[in-house]
Amino acid sequence: MPYAVREALTAFRRSPLLAVLSVVAVGFSLFVVGLFGLTAHNIRRAIERIEERVEIVAYLRDDLAPEQLKLAQEEMALLPEVLEVRHVSKTEALATAMREMEEFRDVFTDLEVNPLPASLELRLRPGSREPKAVERVAAQLRAYPFVEDVRFGRDWLDKIVFLRRIAGGAATIIGGAFAAVAAIIIATAIRIAVFARREEISIMRLVGATDGFVRRPFLLEGFVTGLLGGVLAAGLTYGAFRLVEAALIRIDWLPFAWVVAGVAAGTGFGFLSSAVAVRRHLRAL
């Protein structure tokens, strides 16, 4: 076993409390970041789900020829923004109205002519649901002579955009603050662990150990502390997720890439903090 690995293990054996405390400190500080990530992710998902319902409805004239309809349908489907085009016939529209507006059922039943127009309902691709893209598609629809009217919830759309912007800004600021606090706690925990062994470092240098040799076990320790802390944080966050899901509301678990990125960030930062902390001691005798 290489010296650095043996020495890192020895350090753990000699002061397990300090090692465990460092891991716990790293774990809990990243756990806060994880909880925030979980919240941010679910807020984002909620907004996305609302956005998925962004729809453009083009009401069609009654005298529209089927070939024209087919052509229009095909043309619209080719637009890059459009995910799906659905034709709603007059009959379907009436059926839907009767189903969704029960109090008017009698009125609809008594009618001799179906007053509801046929329509094309367009769903847009993710990323094309912001006002400009919607506006663009709506304008194209309006250009068809057989389109009587085009509707989409403009106010509603603006509100979603506004909400998303606020959520994004808040996530950046609060997330950044949490990450900074986590970074400070990790750096401090590791610095304490290195400081506890300053005597060892000074003796190593005294007897002629090279800087690289002195550094290696500490870097390894920082790496492992960060890694274990990151895994602990991921576990705690998952526990919190299950708890919320069981007791409160159904939420989504974090994307796997986020979890990996979080653990990797903890590991990398642990490594880096060690490097910085040891460097301080290497500069002294």
Add this chain to the structure above:
Amino acid sequence: MIKLTSVHKEYPRSGVALRDVSFQLRKGEFVFLTGHSGAGKSTILRLLQMAERPTAGEVRVLSFSSATIRQRDIPQLRRRLGVVFQDFRLLHDRTAEENVAFALEVTGARRSAIAPKVGKLLAQVGLAPKARAYPDELSGGERQRVAIARALANDPFVLLADEPTGNLDAWAARGVFDLFREINAMGMTVIMATHDLDLVRAHPEFRTLEMSQGAVVFDSAAEAAVEAERV
């Protein structure tokens, strides 16, 4: 082998620590470095380890010069020096033998070579029976012996001792000093900083460099040379 030439050392805050210090040591010499606290004894020992560089002048140890040594070569120099301190500087969470082995491990000694070497070193300083004891279980004199064994681990050519008997009672101090003499008798250069004048006076056969306010004010070797010339 060790040569200081017009060495001047000044600290930004505490001022001048050494002024125009020049002397030369030969292989196998035993030298007392004496003087009041603050006279510059420890500064000289730190300069010899290249833990610091002189403000002016040159410190030369073996082929290493303070003027040209690169940071990354310093470990190579330190492996040729054995250093002992007044406060022992042992690792308290390691046994006597682990403390000695540490010096070998961190300088990349072969693992199979470490245990026999540690046994030999502890036997040399008379501590073989206490190899498994922790520093806190040892007396002051015994701790200093462990520190000496550690200092000898990498077969240095010189032993630098900074007030090695300063924390010891008279009996332990005598034992440690006798150990230094034995080590010196085997051919190793020993530089011992001390303000124990009784000890220095009791051993006129060893060279004495007396320092005061950062300067060497007495060198028994130079004195003897002058004396020889007069006769």
